[in-house]
Amino acid sequence: MVLSVQEMGQRAKNVTNQVAMLSLEKRNALLQEMAQALLNQQKDIIIANQKDLSEHEQTLSGPMQKRLKLNAAAIQEIANSLRAVAELPDPLAGPYDEWRTHVDLKIIKKIVPLGVVAMVFEARPNVTVDAAALTLKSGNAVILRGGKEASHSNAILAKILRQVLTNNQLNPDIIQLITDTSHESVNTLLHMRAFIDVLIPRGSAKFIDFVVANATVPVIETGAGNTHIFVDASADQEEAIRIIHNAKTQKPSVCNSAEKLLIHESIAVEFLPKIGAKLMASHVELRGDEASRQIESRILPAEDLDWDTEYNDLIMSIKIVADTDAAIDWINTHTTHHSETIISETTENVVKFMNDVDAAVVYQNASSRFTDGFEFGFGAEIGISTQKLHARGPMGLPALTTIKYEVFGDGQIRS
Amino acid sequence: MVLSVQEMGQRAKNVTNQVAMLSLEKRNALLQEMAQALLNQQKDIIIANQKDLSEHEQTLSGPMQKRLKLNAAAIQEIANSLRAVAELPDPLAGPYDEWRTHVDLKIIKKIVPLGVVAMVFEARPNVTVDAAALTLKSGNAVILRGGKEASHSNAILAKILRQVLTNNQLNPDIIQLITDTSHESVNTLLHMRAFIDVLIPRGSAKFIDFVVANATVPVIETGAGNTHIFVDASADQEEAIRIIHNAKTQKPSVCNSAEKLLIHESIAVEFLPKIGAKLMASHVELRGDEASRQIESRILPAEDLDWDTEYNDLIMSIKIVADTDAAIDWINTHTTHHSETIISETTENVVKFMNDVDAAVVYQNASSRFTDGFEFGFGAEIGISTQKLHARGPMGLPALTTIKYEVFGDGQIRS
Numbered sequence: 001m002v003l004s005v006q007e008m009g010q011r012a013k014n015v016t017n018q019v020a021m022l023s024l025e026k027r028n029a030l031l032q033e034m035a036q037a038l039l040n041q042q043k044d045i046i047i048a049n050q051k052d053l054s055e056h057e058q059t060l061s062g063p064m065q066k067r068l069k070l071n072a073a074a075i076q077e078i079a080n081s082l083r084a085v086a087e088l089p090d091p092l093a094g095p096y097d098e099w100r101t102h103v104d105l106k107i108i109k110k111i112v113p114l115g116v117v118a119m120v121f122e123a124r125p126n127v128t129v130d131a132a133a134l135t136l137k138s139g140n141a142v143i144l145r146g147g148k149e150a151s152h153s154n155a156i157l158a159k160i161l162r163q164v165l166t167n168n169q170l171n172p173d174i175i176q177l178i179t180d181t182s183h184e185s186v187n188t189l190l191h192m193r194a195f196i197d198v199l200i201p202r203g204s205a206k207f208i209d210f211v212v213a214n215a216t217v218p219v220i221e222t223g224a225g226n227t228h229i230f231v232d233a234s235a236d237q238e239e240a241i242r243i244i245h246n247a248k249t250q251k252p253s254v255c256n257s258a259e260k261l262l263i264h265e266s267i268a269v270e271f272l273p274k275i276g277a278k279l280m281a282s283h284v285e286l287r288g289d290e291a292s293r294q295i296e297s298r299i300l301p302a303e304d305l306d307w308d309t310e311y312n313d314l315i316m317s318i319k320i321v322a323d324t325d326a327a328i329d330w331i332n333t334h335t336t337h338h339s340e341t342i343i344s345e346t347t348e349n350v351v352k353f354m355n356d357v358d359a360a361v362v363y364q365n366a367s368s369r370f371t372d373g374f375e376f377g378f379g380a381e382i383g384i385s386t387q388k389l390h391a392r393g394p395m396g397l398p399a400l401t402t403i404k405y406e407v408f409g410d411g412q413i414r415s
Numbered sequence: 416m417v418l419s420v421q422e423m424g425q426r427a428k429n430v431t432n433q434v435a436m437l438s439l440e441k442r443n444a445l446l447q448e449m450a451q452a453l454l455n456q457q458k459d460i461i462i463a464n465q466k467d468l469s470e471h472e473q474t475l476s477g478p479m480q481k482r483l484k485l486n487a488a489a490i491q492e493i494a495n496s497l498r499a500v501a502e503l504p505d506p507l508a509g510p511y512d513e514w515r516t517h518v519d520l521k522i523i524k525k526i527v528p529l530g531v532v533a534m535v536f537e538a539r540p541n542v543t544v545d546a547a548a549l550t551l552k553s554g555n556a557v558i559l560r561g562g563k564e565a566s567h568s569n570a571i572l573a574k575i576l577r578q579v580l581t582n583n584q585l586n587p588d589i590i591q592l593i594t595d596t597s598h599e600s601v602n603t604l605l606h607m608r609a610f611i612d613v614l615i616p617r618g619s620a621k622f623i624d625f626v627v628a629n630a631t632v633p634v635i636e637t638g639a640g641n642t643h644i645f646v647d648a649s650a651d652q653e654e655a656i657r658i659i660h661n662a663k664t665q666k667p668s669v670c671n672s673a674e675k676l677l678i679h680e681s682i683a684v685e686f687l688p689k690i691g692a693k694l695m696a697s698h699v700e701l702r703g704d705e706a707s708r709q710i711e712s713r714i715l716p717a718e719d720l721d722w723d724t725e726y727n728d729l730i731m732s733i734k735i736v737a738d739t740d741a742a743i744d745w746i747n748t749h750t751t752h753h754s755e756t757i758i759s760e761t762t763e764n765v766v767k768f769m770n771d772v773d774a775a776v777v778y779q780n781a782s783s784r785f786t787d788g789f790e791f792g793f794g795a796e797i798g799i800s801t802q803k804l805h806a807r808g809p810m811g812l813p814a815l816t817t818i819k820y821e822v823f824g825d826g827q828i829r830s
Contacts, residue, residue: 017771101792105781114803115773193627197803212608213631218804239826246828354821356432358530366520366824375829376820377516388529388612388817389633390804402803405791406769409781411654413661414790 005188009195011173012116012141031086035079048152085133091397106408113139115197123149138400148181190215222383225255225338230262230327232344246367256371288318324349339368360393420603424610426588427531427556439505446501450494463567500548506812521823528554530612540568553815563596605630637798640670640753645677645742647759662782671786703733739764754783775808
């Protein structure tokens with residue numbers, strides 16, 4: 001029986017109290033059991049995944065196929081990550097704030113699950129399991145909606161996880177997968193205010209913009225990154241070259257890689273040829289403003305649109321700026337509020353940059369590739385929030401919780 | 416010169432760094448000066464307010480006129496509340512979390528202002544000053560949009576506050592008032608994602624629903640309250656009567672007053688006539704289900720719509736329920752997630768109610784009228800959030816802040 005998205009919402013809401021009340025020990029045991037179940041059934045997973053791969057062979061790019069593919073090693077990695085989530089501390093644990101008011105009411109500020117979390121994502125079946133693990137660990141019910149390219153893979157993964165819930169006399173609707181991969185199913189999700197406590201979209205900037213513009217359910221925006229590096233006059237230039245090269249080329253497809261390079265005008269003539277040569281040697285296409293092109297003629301002219309584009313590719317646009325203030329103004333006009341970097345040895349400029357740049361993460365003298373829940377030491381990552389409400393920057397398990405005030409009285413009334 | 420709402424958004428964004436960098440001492444001194452300036456210019460305020468009152472004499476109800484009216488006592492109260500905000504602790508103060516990562520990056524998790532806060536509210540000119548004070552204290556720029564009935568009052572209040580900023584060599588656009596009271600100005604606000612970090616609507620449930628359904632800027636929902644009281648079989652009935660009477664009648668126009676009464680069936684025959692008589696003696700109109708009407712014939716029949724209506728008036732609907740589970744189910748179906756109460760001496764039922772009812776504040780044996788930032792001890796209240804993200808329940812100054820990660824390296828790159 002295929003349920004409607006509305007019915008799935010109702011079912012998720014109905015199980016929120018059951019999953020919220022599971023002890024930490026029980027949640028962790030379930031995660032361990034799920035890891036084992038995936039390993040035990042890896043043959044079936046690989047068969048389903050082959051079906052996805054062959055159905056979409058013609059339409060998927062090489063990197064997309066690679067992300068979609070599940071072999072024994074990939075399944076082992078997914079199982080490991082489930083076990084790692086089991087090892088994390090309980091996001092629902094206290095100590096809770098507790099106080100007495102002027103009329104002697106006792107108030108406890110508890111940490112509680114959000115309730116029903118919806119996640120919409122693209123063709124990466126590992127996200128199905130990751131999202132289920134993180135929401136279960138934090139006491140939430142989850143509704144998953146993956147991309148159509150991974151539909152067979154997602155279906156078997158969800159089936160295996162749900163079977164573990166059933167085997168433990170729990171309602172399997174704690175984890176639900178929407179198998180309808182039409183746009184309509186996403187649209188329904190975006191408006192189910194009665195059932196969904198938060199929706200987390202993961203995907204292209206365009207998709208996330210669509211969700212933000214259309215959703216009436218609460219949304220946490222994730223992931224768009226048009227990140228800048230500003231090289232100040234006082235920068236250690238060798239260090240700057242290492243950092244820029246790493247931030248641009250180590251994994252250009254992700255949101256925390258660098259897209260734009262701003263160079264202080266007083267060092268541009270010296271520095272730009274060096275960093276230009278280093279980047280071009282790694283096949284980075286350089287675009288730039290007029291001033292940069294006068295210094296390095298192999299730089300292509302940047303269009304207006306370049307300054308607001310997240311390339312996710314081996315492309316970088318370069319601009320010469322007058323000083324730290326000009327760099328800050330430029331960044332605040334074009335930032336996606338994700339991660340921004342200054343390379344400088346001048347404390348005054350660093351302090352100003354850190355204070356005035358409006359981004360979740362601001363760096364001095366390090367690669368922005370560290371904007372990541374694991375690198376930050378959170379042990380998990382639901383995504384990287386580029387909004388300011390609720391969660392900002394890399395989100396660990398606490399982003400999947402909220403608070404509740406329990407108030408205990410003995411007849412207090414308001415006068 | 417009248418600025419467009421867009422221009423005001425741009426101006427607010429431009430001053431965010433100036434206001435964010437003000438020291439606590441400076442912010443507090445400004446608030447004290449603003450309090451004094453309002454008192455010094457109370458004659459002008461009263462003249463402007465008289466103009467509002469006479470222009471809307473025909474259309475405003477008695478209570479609305481009362482809320483709109485500013486006399487010397489009301490202005491003194493507004494000045495006092497400015498001074499009280501100056502006395503509050505700094506919401507931007509640390510201690511900040513700080514740690515070193517596995518590659519020895521130093522990360523500081525700072526508390527920072529949200530940036531630009533927009534507040535849309537109805538005909539209460541004191542909100543103009545309150546909102547400006549709370550946003551200034553938390554280092555934010557604010558865009559205020561009050562109701563047309565208070566437009567002369569709001570204009571002079573904003574002018575006085577802005578003059579204090581100017582006198583202190585600060586940009587007055589830290590506090591801006593939209594004087595265009597058309598629907599169009601609200602609509603523009605709802606979509607200014609480039610300039611507005613959060614919009615807080617205060618007003619009727621219908622208005623807040625409109626904002627949530629239409630806004631693309633981040634919103635904090637406030638205020639809708641369809642609050643229930645469940646009287647369990649073990650309740651201290653005298654205490655229950657005191658609490659219900661207080662929660663229903665002490666100030667029926669506000670969101671934390673009680674609207675619905677659920678009574679355990681085993682005590683209904685004994686309890687309902689007592690509470691019914693008490694409420695009717697205070698002119699409360701009672702509506703109820705069939706079971707309640709068989710016990711007390713003066714109860715009018717409740718329609719389906721009653722169970723989802725926030726009356727904000729001397730009306731209460733009553734339902735007889737089988738037990739705590741039935742009460743919880745009923746509440747979770749009809750709650751606005753604001754404040755819900757159990758009156759019971761049975762620990763097991765209280766624990767279950769507190770865990771399973773999905774509301775910002777859950778009470779045992781006390782009046783829900785205590786859901787209030789001042790009563791909670793926060794010293795301020797921006798509103799009462801009925802959403803789960805970012806802030807839940809009464810919101811003090813921390814609701815107007817977010818975090819920012821500052822990361823300090825010495826050349827770290829990702830491998």
